[in-house]
Amino acid sequence: MTVSILTITHGKMGHELLATAKSMLGDSLPLSCKALSVSVSCKPEDVLDEAIEICKKIDEGDGVLVLTDIYGSTPSNICNKIKSACNLQIHVIAGLNLPMLIRVLNYPKLSLDELIEKALSGAHDGIIDCQSK
Amino acid sequence: MLNKDLTVVNKLGLHARAAAKLVALASNFASEITIQKENRKINGKSIMGVMMLAASQGTVVNIEIEGEDEEIAMNEIETLFNNRFDEAE
Numbered sequence: 001m002t003v004s005i006l007t008i009t010h011g012k013m014g015h016e017l018l019a020t021a022k023s024m025l026g027d028s029l030p031l032s033c034k035a036l037s038v039s040v041s042c043k044p045e046d047v048l049d050e051a052i053e054i055c056k057k058i059d060e061g062d063g064v065l066v067l068t069d070i071y072g073s074t075p076s077n078i079c080n081k082i083k084s085a086c087n088l089q090i091h092v093i094a095g096l097n098l099p100m101l102i103r104v105l106n107y108p109k110l111s112l113d114e115l116i117e118k119a120l121s122g123a124h125d126g127i128i129d130c131q132s133k
Numbered sequence: 134m135l136n137k138d139l140t141v142v143n144k145l146g147l148h149a150r151a152a153a154k155l156v157a158l159a160s161n162f163a164s165e166i167t168i169q170k171e172n173r174k175i176n177g178k179s180i181m182g183v184m185m186l187a188a189s190q191g192t193v194v195n196i197e198i199e200g201e202d203e204e205i206a207m208n209e210i211e212t213l214f215n216n217r218f219d220e221a222e
Contacts, residue, residue, distance in 0.1 A: 024149040026157070099181055102149075106156065106180045122181055 003112050004032040004058040005104065007096060008051055008079050009069045012037055014096070021101050030108035032058045038075040048078050052086045063089030063112035065104065065119065067096040093119050099126025134199040135207045143217035146189035149180075151218035156180045158213055164200025166210075177210075 007014030014035035022029055034054050038047055055064045068076045071094035079092040091112055093100070103122025104115055141147055147155070159166045159177040166177030170192060175182030177196070188194055198206050213219075 025153050026150075103179075103181045125181060125185070128185075 001060045001062045002031055002108055003062045003110070003115050004055075004060060004064045005034070005067065005101075006051065006054055006058065006064055007033075007035045007067045007101075008038060008047070008075045009035070009096065010038055010073065010075055013069060014067075017096065017098055017101050020098060021105055024102065025105060030105055032060065034058055038078065044074055044078055047075075048081055048085065051078060051082050055082060055086060055088055055090060059088050063091065065112060065115055066090060066092045067100065067104075067119065068092060068094050069096050070094060091116055093123075095123050097123050097126055099123055134197065135203045136195065136197050137207060137211065138193050138195050139211060139214045141188050141190055141192045141194065141214065143220045144190055144222045145220065146192065147183060147186060147194075149184060151220070152180050152183040154218050155183055155210070155213060158209060159206070162198075162200070162202045162206040164198050164203045164206050166206060167197045169195040169197070 007017065018033050018035050036047065036051055036054060058064060066079045066082060068079045070076060076094050083090040089112060093116065100119050100123035103118050107115065107118050110118065143151060145151065156178055167174055168177045168183065168186065170186045170188055173186060175185060186194065196210060
């Protein structure tokens with residue numbers, strides 16, 4: 001069993017990040033991944049329902065790591081309601097970027113707790129002032 | 134422990150897909166694999182680590198491998214470098 005990944009982001013950002021990661025890693029992803037878009041016109045409660053359904057579907061028993069873009073935004077607020085709305089092992093991390101996603105996908109055998117650490121370090125380490133190199 | 138300098142010969146250098154290939158290969162081995170460029174030393178099984186080297190074409194990196202399968206690991210990694218990570222140029 002492995003951890004599953006759900007991105008909940010503004011627009012198609014999550015879809016594009018997953019597609020990019022897929023092309024980088026050789027056309028397949030080592031973890032079960034889904035992306036959910038939040039548009040200006042959608043109802044947050046509908047997206048929450050959809051997110052819960054997706055989490056139930058992709059969870060393989062080891063939990064779902066939910067990745068969102070900006071903390072405090074509507075996608076992030078939706079993410080933070082998933083845990084209390086379903087009886088699954090859910091952990092939400094904001095600040096999604098490609099380095100975060102790639103590092104997570106680099107360690108498909110890790111537990112949810114271990115992947116949380118990888119996601120945070122990947123995102124942090126991926127932000128670099130290129131002029132200082 | 135084996136130690137060898139390898140040159141990145143493919144045009145795009147150790148870019149994302151090449152890094153992913155290198156890490157996928159390295160992860161097949163039980164040995165510890167580290168890659169060093171100048172004074173930055175990283176885990177050869179970490180894609181973000183490999184990409185942080187920002188190794189462009191012509192860069193020489195030092196590969197250090199220690200473990201039970203170090204010889205075959207070094208051979209296969211050297212082949213991957215020499216085959217330009219299976220890229221055309």
